[in-house]
Amino acid sequence: MSRIGKLPVQVPAGVDVTIDGRTVAVKGPKGSLSHTVAAPIDVAKGEDGSIVVSRPNDERKNKALHGLSRTLVANMVTGVTQGYVKKLEISGVGYRVLAKGSNLEFSLGYSHPILIEAPEGITFKVENPTHFSVEGIDKQKVGEVAANIRKLRKPDPYKAKGVKYEGEVIRRKVGKAGK
Incomplete structure (x- = not known):
């Protein structure tokens, strides 16, 4: 799952992303969703407006949570734009x-x-x-x-x-x- 986690999540126009600690809130034309990311995983905004998910080390559990967290955030962005x-x-x-x-x-x-x-x-x-x-x-x-x-x-x-x-x-x- 770690290779999926390395990819940044692209945020299309019209979608507003707010990161407050471990909570990611996504607001778009169809509605808004929020998700709290698991403990060792960090979420930040990239320079180009994308969302970057990172992990502290290469432990097996962290690799799995890294990919999972990135996919959940990507699903939220897709949900508020397309449903x-x-x-x-x-x-x-x-x-x-x-x-x-x-x-x-x-x-x-x-x-x-x-x-x-x-x-x-x-x-x-x-x-x-x-x-x-x-x-x-x-x-x-x-x-x-x-x-x-x-x-x-x-x-x-x-x-x-x-x-x-x-x-x-x-x-x-x-x-x-x-x-």
């Missing part, structure tokens, strides 16, 4: 999703509909009853919400029914070899 989107699709007879205000209501073969409320900073978009997306500026939160929705009904390996990420390949099983 993150996770697209999901539902397959199965009678499986569908409906938008209820800012929430989603799923019919996934259970005896009751499942209502998912949008956490702060997350928005849902329903393209049709079988395709929807999770959007936001925090990459970790977008991925976590999408994973929790997928967990409601994981795609089964026999018929691939359930909630899956767009483009995800489900390994199929053959099933019984009837006589």
Whole structure:
């Protein structure tokens, strides 16, 4: 991870970065995020306005934290400029999703509909009853919400029914070899 950490994080125009001790705050057109960097890692602004992440020595733990910290800061900059989107699709007879205000209501073969409320900073978009997306500026939160929705009904390996990420390949099983 240390080779990733050596690269400076480029800050595009319209993005304001504030470094206060170990806390990095990024403000952009889509919103603002802040993150506190782990103890041995230092964050500073470069001459060209970029963000430089450095470590005190080459210990294994510091190398890992160096790359992680640089990537988290880069993800914050990308989030406040472009945002993150996770697209999901539902397959199965009678499986569908409906938008209820800012929430989603799923019919996934259970005896009751499942209502998912949008956490702060997350928005849902329903393209049709079988395709929807999770959007936001925090990459970790977008991925976590999408994973929790997928967990409601994981795609089964026999018929691939359930909630899956767009483009995800489900390994199929053959099933019984009837006589």
